[in-house]
Amino acid sequence: MQNVTIGDVAKAAGVSPATVSRVLNANQGVADELRQRVVAAVDQLGYQPNSQARSLRTRATSVLGLIISDITNPFFPEIARGVEDAAHAAGFSVVLANTDEDLAKEQRYLEVAAAERMAGVVLAPASSAETDIGVLRSRGIPVVTVDRRLLGHPVDSVTVDNLAAAREATLYLVGTGCRRIGFVGGPLATTTAADRLAGYREGLAEAGLPFDPDLVAHGDYRIDGGRTASKHLLQLSPDALFVSNNLMTIGAITALDDAGLRHPHDIALVGFDDQTWQTGLLPPLTLVTQPTYELGKRAATALLDRIRTPEAPPNDVVLPATLAVHEPRR
Amino acid sequence: MQNVTIGDVAKAAGVSPATVSRVLNANQGVADELRQRVVAAVDQLGYQPNSQARSLRTRATSVLGLIISDITNPFFPEIARGVEDAAHAAGFSVVLANTDEDLAKEQRYLEVAAAERMAGVVLAPASSAETDIGVLRSRGIPVVTVDRRLLGHPVDSVTVDNLAAAREATLYLVGTGCRRIGFVGGPLATTTAADRLAGYREGLAEAGLPFDPDLVAHGDYRIDGGRTASKHLLQLSPDALFVSNNLMTIGAITALDDAGLRHPHDIALVGFDDQTWQTGLLPPLTLVTQPTYELGKRAATALLDRIRTPEAPPNDVVLPATLAVHEPRR
DNA sequence: TTGAAAGCGCTAACAG
DNA sequence: CTGTTAGCGCTTTCAA
Numbered sequence: 079m080q081n082v083t084i085g086d087v088a089k090a091a092g093v094s095p096a097t098v099s100r101v102l103n104a105n106q107g108v109a110d111e112l113r114q115r116v117v118a119a120v121d122q123l124g125y126q127p128n129s130q131a132r133s134l135r136t137r138a139t140s141v142l143g144l145i146i147s148d149i150t151n152p153f154f155p156e157i158a159r160g161v162e163d164a165a166h167a168a169g170f171s172v173v174l175a176n177t178d179e180d181l182a183k184e185q186r187y188l189e190v191a192a193a194e195r196m197a198g199v200v201l202a203p204a205s206s207a208e209t210d211i212g213v214l215r216s217r218g219i220p221v222v223t224v225d226r227r228l229l230g231h232p233v234d235s236v237t238v239d240n241l242a243a244a245r246e247a248t249l250y251l252v253g254t255g256c257r258r259i260g261f262v263g264g265p266l267a268t269t270t271a272a273d274r275l276a277g278y279r280e281g282l283a284e285a286g287l288p289f290d291p292d293l294v295a296h297g298d299y300r301i302d303g304g305r306t307a308s309k310h311l312l313q314l315s316p317d318a319l320f321v322s323n324n325l326m327t328i329g330a331i332t333a334l335d336d337a338g339l340r341h342p343h344d345i346a347l348v349g350f351d352d353q354t355w356q357t358g359l360l361p362p363l364t365l366v367t368q369p370t371y372e373l374g375k376r377a378a379t380a381l382l383d384r385i386r387t388p389e390a391p392p393n394d395v396v397l398p399a400t401l402a403v404h405e406p407r408r
Numbered sequence: 409m410q411n412v413t414i415g416d417v418a419k420a421a422g423v424s425p426a427t428v429s430r431v432l433n434a435n436q437g438v439a440d441e442l443r444q445r446v447v448a449a450v451d452q453l454g455y456q457p458n459s460q461a462r463s464l465r466t467r468a469t470s471v472l473g474l475i476i477s478d479i480t481n482p483f484f485p486e487i488a489r490g491v492e493d494a495a496h497a498a499g500f501s502v503v504l505a506n507t508d509e510d511l512a513k514e515q516r517y518l519e520v521a522a523a524e525r526m527a528g529v530v531l532a533p534a535s536s537a538e539t540d541i542g543v544l545r546s547r548g549i550p551v552v553t554v555d556r557r558l559l560g561h562p563v564d565s566v567t568v569d570n571l572a573a574a575r576e577a578t579l580y581l582v583g584t585g586c587r588r589i590g591f592v593g594g595p596l597a598t599t600t601a602a603d604r605l606a607g608y609r610e611g612l613a614e615a616g617l618p619f620d621p622d623l624v625a626h627g628d629y630r631i632d633g634g635r636t637a638s639k640h641l642l643q644l645s646p647d648a649l650f651v652s653n654n655l656m657t658i659g660a661i662t663a664l665d666d667a668g669l670r671h672p673h674d675i676a677l678v679g680f681d682d683q684t685w686q687t688g689l690l691p692p693l694t695l696v697t698q699p700t701y702e703l704g705k706r707a708a709t710a711l712l713d714r715i716r717t718p719e720a721p722p723n724d725v726v727l728p729a730t731l732a733v734h735e736p737r738r
Numbered sequence: 739t740t741g742a743a744a745g746c747g748c749t750a751a752c753a754g
Numbered sequence: 755c756t757g758t759t760a761g762c763g764c765t766t767t768c769a770a
């Protein structure tokens with residue numbers, strides 16, 4: 079029972095291995111009687127095809143890579159879930175890897191993907207310019223970037239309209255009367271950070287407000303970075319803080335707390351990314367909300383499409399991010 | 409450049425494939441000169457061994473499975489991260505799968521793990537009694553359960569002392585003066601739910617309080633389940649609610665809100681699992697805190713150990729869960 | 739419609 | 755220390 083091979087099944091069914099293979103892969107015609115004998119033998123022996131051997135022969139695996147910065151960042155589990163659901167529905171497995179925004183680590187995982195001959199990779203690149211997908215490229219392994227784009231390469235991507243969303247959020251704050259809006263940005267190596275900053279600037283411009291570089295501080299998309307950046311900005315007594323990702327929003331809340339400020343009474347606060355903790359807790363927060371699960375799901379389906387038709391022109395899917403206003407009285 | 413094989417490298421280095429293999433696998437002695445020629449050829453050609461071929465030959469893969477209920481439940485990303493960090497440090501990749509506590513889905517993923525000849529599986533079983541790891545067993549694929557145990561089979565496990573933690577939390581509530589403590593439990597098919605319930609009962613007994621079955625309601629470890637169960641219990645006007653997992657704690661908070669009750673003023677609330685949202689938000693909550701990352705990491709190392717020494721006796725690692733008291737004034 | 743045979747890329751005996 | 759050879763389990767021509 080240890081290791082049933084196709085040969086064992088063939089013997090048990092009184093046919094050749096080729097016939098078993100044909101039955102298993104729904105190939106050609108196989109006489110009904112033989113087919114039934116094979117099927118019977120398969121589940122009598124509990125046979126499961128060795129996918130290594132199959133891949134070796136067919137030069138195709140059914141494994142996708144999912145390379146993100148950190149599954150521990152609450153933004154990513156939904157993405158991962160979307161990717162997996164789509165992948166598994168198509169008979170693919172997904173291998174997860176965390177880069178921690180580290181280019182070297184990212185590169186190592188790209189190499190693993192190449193060595194494993196993965197069918198394709200969904201990637202949230204650590205850097206829009208420095209991430210190098212050459213290892214995959216040269217082996218014909220397709221890549222779809224998710225959440226972030228890769229500049230300079232024609233790669234499929236599934237992202238959100240960060241610029242529009244940030245612009246809208248900024249205009250919303252202006253609309254509630256804010257004039258000195260501090261912006262907590264992300265690592266500029268990512269397109270999300272760049273786009274959100276651009277949206278903030280556009281919003282300001284559109285409202286006729288000046289852009290003050292001092293009111294911008296960059297964090298690392300993590301709690302502490304958001305806290306530090308916010309603390310810094312709070313010294314300049316802004317009347318609002320627009321924080322450009324989920325974890326940094328938590329950091330900002332902490333910074334407000336540290337400074338003895340309360341939102342929405344003392345200062346306006348707009349964050350990014352709806353999360354579980356939003357439910358019924360804290361004073362509700364106005365947030366830019368992304369269709370996270372959808373992002374992952376679309377990325378996976380785009381990748382699967384690409385695997386089927388490698389030559390189609392690259393495609394950028396851009397989903398809307400919407401502002402969810404949750405401000406009580408001020 | 410498309411598909412460099414070991415033969416190409418051998419040719420380029422002027423040696424045999426076997427020698428290249430020996431260099432790559434740090435086998436035996438290879439003369440320094442040859443070794444250098446091989447190394448040079450490898451990175452000149454950008455060669456990466458085909459892991460399918462290697463696995464086929466060696467009958468060993470470097471892929472671990474991680475089968476959990478839902479990566480979207482904030483409890484699991486930390487586990488996943490712990491597993492991955494340990495796995496990657498040992499040169500293994502990890503394939504993620506979500507069962508949604510569905511036995512059929514779980515079974516399918518176990519079969520995938522078998523078909524892929526994974527080196528081992530870290531599993532949070534959907535049911536302590538009904539989950540059947542026979543597919544893996546019969547193929548000699550080791551399993552370590554994490555967070556939950558599997559009853560009736562000698563399987564390695566890495567869990568937390570749920571009983572002790574629940575008992576402690578219950579005693580804590582009694583200590584603050586509570587007498588009618590409602591318990592929101594999880595799906596009894598899981599050992600965590602059973603153990604936590606047992607701990608609650610022990611705590612009650614130890615405090616000399618009666619166990620009232622009416623004060624127990626079971627949810628499904630998800631937000632809505634927690635909300636419904638809490639709502640139900642609140643009708644019996646308990647003076648405390650002890651909620652046995654993270655998502656249901658959020659549901660409970662919502663239920664309190666719905667009922668116009670405020671913790672800690674109107675009712676005591678103790679939850680499970682520290683989470684990001686705990687930081688600086690809501691009125692702080694007393695929580696049973698688990699070493700989640702550690703749980704994942706230990707599970708992976710236990711699995712890797714088991715892969716190395718399949719015959720060692722099964723081992724149950726039990727980590728402590730601690731009560732983090734965060735109650736302001738009432 | 740079915741079977742025989744070759745070969746995917748690698749490693750492990752076995753010679754030398 | 756190195757090369758030759760066989761074969762892991764599968765699919766896919768090619769013949770019959």
